[in-house]
Amino acid sequence: MLRMQAPAKINLTLDVLGRRADGYHQVVMVMQTVDLVDVVMVSVNRNHQTILLQGGSEEAPPDQTNLVYRTAALVQEQAQLPYGVEIELDKQIPVAAGLAGGSSDAAATMKALNRLFSLGWDDKKMESLLARLGSDIPFLVRGGTALATGRGEALHSLPAALDFWVILVKPPFGASTPQVYKALNAKSLPDPLPWPEEMTPEDIPEEGYSANMLKALRTGSYQAVLDAMGNDLEKVTLEWFPELKLLKEKLLRLGCDRAMMSGSGPTILGFTDEEAKARSIAEILAKETQTLNYRVMVARTLGREEADEWIVDCCR
Numbered sequence: 001m002l003r004m005q006a007p008a009k010i011n012l013t014l015d016v017l018g019r020r021a022d023g024y025h026q027v028v029m030v031m032q033t034v035d036l037v038d039v040v041m042v043s044v045n046r047n048h049q050t051i052l053l054q055g056g057s058e059e060a061p062p063d064q065t066n067l068v069y070r071t072a073a074l075v076q077e078q079a080q081l082p083y084g085v086e087i088e089l090d091k092q093i094p095v096a097a098g099l100a101g102g103s104s105d106a107a108a109t110m111k112a113l114n115r116l117f118s119l120g121w122d123d124k125k126m127e128s129l130l131a132r133l134g135s136d137i138p139f140l141v142r143g144g145t146a147l148a149t150g151r152g153e154a155l156h157s158l159p160a161a162l163d164f165w166v167i168l169v170k171p172p173f174g175a176s177t178p179q180v181y182k183a184l185n186a187k188s189l190p191d192p193l194p195w196p197e198e199m200t201p202e203d204i205p206e207e208g209y210s211a212n213m214l215k216a217l218r219t220g221s222y223q224a225v226l227d228a229m230g231n232d233l234e235k236v237t238l239e240w241f242p243e244l245k246l247l248k249e250k251l252l253r254l255g256c257d258r259a260m261m262s263g264s265g266p267t268i269l270g271f272t273d274e275e276a277k278a279r280s281i282a283e284i285l286a287k288e289t290q291t292l293n294y295r296v297m298v299a300r301t302l303g304r305e306e307a308d309e310w311i312v313d314c315c316r
C-alpha cells in the first residue's frame, strides 16, 4: 500500500495571452505547491481487474467521474495491467476552489501506481499522459515552483520560491473554470501560435505578471515577489462575487502583506512571512466571518524536494 499526500497549488501569477483555435486559453503562470493536502491510499488487487474507489466527498464522490478513478483507468489501459486497484481518497482541499485539488489527487494516483507496478515511467511521461485529463495536472507531478505555459501543461521548473505562509479562504460556493475563462472574452490568437509550445523564461512576453515574477524570484526578495503577484482571472470572478473584493480588503486590514485570488477562484489568498501572524489572522477572520460559512485554512509554501518526498508510508 502506498499513502501519498497530494498538495494544493496556488497561482503566484496568471496571465492570459488570448484564446487559441482549440478553445483553450494560452496562459503564462507561476505555480506553487502549498502544504494543504488530500491523502490518497493506493493498493494493488491481484484477484480482480476492478478499480475500487472509496472516500472522496459530496462534491467529489468516489465514482467513475472522479479524477482518481479516471487516472487509475488510464494507467490500467496504458500499461495493460491485468490487475485491479483499491484506492481510498481523503479530501481536505476544497473542491472547485482554484486550488487544483482534483488535479493533485490525479497526479498522486499516477505516481503511486507507477511505483506499485514498477512501470518505470519518468516525470515527463506521467505529465504527458495526465495532460489528457486536465491542464493543471502535469504541474502536480513535480510541484514546487514552476513556470507553466501552453494551456498550463507545458512546464519549466524554477528555483524554490521563498518560504512564506498563506491564509486560504474558501467561500461556500464554487467557480466554474470554463465559465470564468469564457467570460474573459479574450482576443483570438493566430494558429499556429507565434510562440513555441513550451516557453522558457526567455520566450515569455516581457509584459505581464509572470515576467515580473521571474525577475522577482531571481532577486530572492519576499517584497519583490509580493509586488509581482497578479491574476488576470480576478476581474471576472471578483466582478461576479463582490464579497471576494471585501474579503481581500479584510485580509489586508488584518495584516496580510498581499491578498489575491487563486486560479479561477473563488479562494482568496492572504500572504505573510510569519507563521504566528498567519495563524492569528486566520483565527480572527474565522471568528469575524462565522455566519458566512467561509472555510479558513493556513498553509506554507512547499518546495519541490519536499513535495517529492511526500510518500509517507510504504508497505507490502
Ligand SMILES: C[C@](O)(CO)[C@H](O)COP(=O)(O)OP(=O)(O)OC[C@H]1O[C@@H](n2ccc(N)nc2=O)[C@H](O)[C@@H]1O
Pocket: 011, 014, 023, 024, 025, 026, 027, 029, 098, 100, 103, 133, 134, 135, 136, 137, 150, 151, 152, 177, 178, 179, 181, 263, 264
Ligand atoms: C485556472 C487554472 O486552474 C489556473 O491554474 C487552470 O488554468 C485551469 O486548469 P484545469 O482546471 O486543469 O482546466 P482543464 O480541466 O484543462 O479545462 C477546463 C476548461 O477550462 C477552460 N480552460 C482551461 C485551461 C486553459 N488554459 N484555457 C481554458 O480555456 C476550457 O474551457 C476547459 O474546457
Ligand SMILES: Nc1ncnc2c1ncn2[C@@H]1O[C@H](COP(=O)(O)OP(=O)(O)OP(=O)(O)O)[C@@H](O)[C@H]1O
Pocket: 059, 060, 065, 066, 067, 068, 094, 095, 096, 097, 098, 099, 100, 101, 102, 103, 105, 136, 177, 263, 264, 265
Ligand atoms: N478527486 C477530485 N477532487 C476534486 N474534484 C474532483 C475530483 N475528481 C473530479 N473532480 C471534479 O473536478 C472539478 C474541479 O475540481 P478541483 O477541485 O480540482 O477544481 P479547482 O480547484 O477549481 O481546480 P483548478 O485550480 O484546476 O481550476 C470539480 O467540479 C469536481 O466535480
